[in-house]
Amino acid sequence: FEHNVTIDAYDGTYQIDGKIQFSYMGLSFLCLVECKRYKGPIEREKVATLYAKMQSIGAQKGIFITTSHFQKGAMLYAAQHGIALITITDEGVTYYRRGDNLPDLHSPVNGSMYVMVLTETVSESSYKTHYIYEKSSDALKAFLYQQ
Numbered sequence: 537f538e539h540n541v542t543i544d545a546y547d548g549t550y551q552i553d554g555k556i557q558f559s560y561m562g563l564s565f566l567c568l569v570e571c572k573r574y575k576g577p578i579e580r581e582k583v584a585t586l587y588a589k590m591q592s593i594g595a596q597k598g599i600f601i602t603t604s605h606f607q608k609g610a611m612l613y614a615a616q617h618g619i620a621l622i623t624i625t626d627e628g629v630t631y632y633r634r635g636d637n638l639p640d641l642h643s644p645v646n647g648s649m650y651v652m653v654l655t656e657t658v659s660e661s662s663y664k665t666h667y668i669y670e671k672s673s674d675a676l677k678a679f680l681y682q683q
Contacts, residue, residue, distance in 0.1 A: 545592040552589065554599075567597040578602050580609035587617045606632070 538555045554569030570586050572578070583600055590598045598619040600606075606614075606621055611632060614621050621632040 543593050545594075547592050550589050550593060552593075565597070566593070566595040567599060568593065568595045569599045569601065571601045572604075574602060574604045576604060578604055578606045578610050580607065580613045583610045583613050583617075583619055583621075586619060587613075590619075 541552050541555045543550050543552060552568050553571045556567040558565055568590055586598045586600055600619055601622045603624055605623055623630045
């Protein structure tokens with residue numbers, strides 16, 4: 537893993553927050569990582585910019601890590617273009633998985649066990665996401681759905 541690298545491509549030079557490069561069974565793989573701390577939700581255009589960098593540089597994978605949350609359009613775009621999304625907040629780390637209809641996973645800050653995310657509810661005024669987990673109590677689910 538290399539942090540804060542510049543990569544020359546056929547159409548220019550790109551700054552990347554992180555670069556992961558490895559070889560496996562004689563094949564080389566390149567993954568680009570963008571880490572952003574935004575106050576508002578991540579829009580589709582931010583994820584599309586990472587994809588454009590991947591194409592120009594020739595990366596096989598992209599990962600977008602943020603301290604904010606992703607808008608639905610950004611999540612749909614990432615799913616269609618093979619970009620992994622990760623949100624890191626005070627509540628924990630959420631991994632948005634896109635393959636085989638797998639549920640998203642969330643690792644709470646105070647726990648070491650991953651729990652499946654069944655539903656996300658987002659308050660438009662604060663963009664705060666409330667996660668409803670597989671193991672959440674019915675009282676908690678009812679409370680979060682009312683907001």
